[in-house]
Amino acid sequence: xxxxxxxxxxxxxxxxxxxxxxxxxxDFQATTMFWYRQFPKQSLMLMATxxxxxxxxxxxxxxxxxxxxxxxSLTLSTLTVTSAHPExxxxxxxxxxxxxxxxxxxxxxxxxxxx
Amino acid sequence: xxxxTQTQPGMFVQEKEAVTLDCxxxxxxxxxxxxxYKQPSSGEMIFLIYxxxxxxxxxxxxxxxxxxxxxxxxxxxxxxxxQLGDSAxxxxxxxxxxxxxxxxxxxxxxxxxxxx
Numbered sequence: 001x002x003x004x005x006x007x008x009x010x011x012x013x014x015x016x017x018x019x020x021x022x023x024x025x026x027d028f029q030a031t032t033m034f035w036y037r038q039f040p041k042q043s044l045m046l047m048a049t050x051x052x053x054x055x056x057x058x059x060x061x062x063x064x065x066x067x068x069x070x071x072x073s074l075t076l077s078t079l080t081v082t083s084a085h086p087e088x089x090x091x092x093x094x095x096x097x098x099x100x101x102x103x104x105x106x107x108x109x110x111x112x113x114x115x
Numbered sequence: 116x117x118x119x120t121q122t123q124p125g126m127f128v129q130e131k132e133a134v135t136l137d138c139x140x141x142x143x144x145x146x147x148x149x150x151x152y153k154q155p156s157s158g159e160m161i162f163l164i165y166x167x168x169x170x171x172x173x174x175x176x177x178x179x180x181x182x183x184x185x186x187x188x189x190x191x192x193x194x195x196x197x198q199l200g201d202s203a204x205x206x207x208x209x210x211x212x213x214x215x216x217x218x219x220x221x222x223x224x225x226x227x228x229x230x231x
Binding site: 032034042043044045046049091093095097103104105106107108109111 | 150152157158159160162165206217218219220221222223224
């Protein structure tokens with residue numbers, strides 16, 4: 001079946017640095033990928049929709065200059081958390097639709113801890 | 116208003132018994148889809164089952180079945196013959212039609228703990 005690979009699985013960084021998270025569709029092309037954020041014991045909240053070859057669409061309240069999304073190819077979307085702060089510490093997870101457009105596959109997630 | 120509501124924050128179930136996880140939704144779209152995902156402690160989101168709004172029969176996938184009651188806007192997940200490995204968070208999600216595309220809205224989740 002379709003697989004979405006997400007790296008890194010976890011990252012610890014200092015406050016003020018930037019962190020890049022990659023999301024790859026391994027055996028299918030994904031024109032659209034989604035980035036979610038999940039705080040402990042909470043649900044997934046959609047941050048943005050990543051569209052190949054065009055600008056991402058951000059959900060209300062999500063700072064586009066802080067969470068940079070690049071979807072440069074049909075198999076790769078990246079989320080860069082710029083100038084990270086401790087409040088950015090969270091679980092970030094991406095998803096992509098396979099051939100069956102209704103079926104979304106999720107990456108394994110990235111746990112970000114900002115010190 | 117919440118689009119997806121899961122009223123059970125957590126529940127225990129005895130191994131080998133069945134468990135029903137509640138999910139109600141709110142949408143004005145005629146075309147939509149309902150999903151259930153399992154999230155173990157590792158964090159990955161595992162797709163369990165899907166129900167389209169126009170599907171006349173309830174979806175089933177192995178031990179998982181979805182009790183779809185369109186008029187009541189509910190999409191409860193039934194797990195039969197619970198196993199210890201079923202202990203996890205379970206999320207109900209909805210995809211609305213039209214411009215929303217494949218964007219999913221998630222419920223708050225239900226934590227299930229299977230007791231031996």
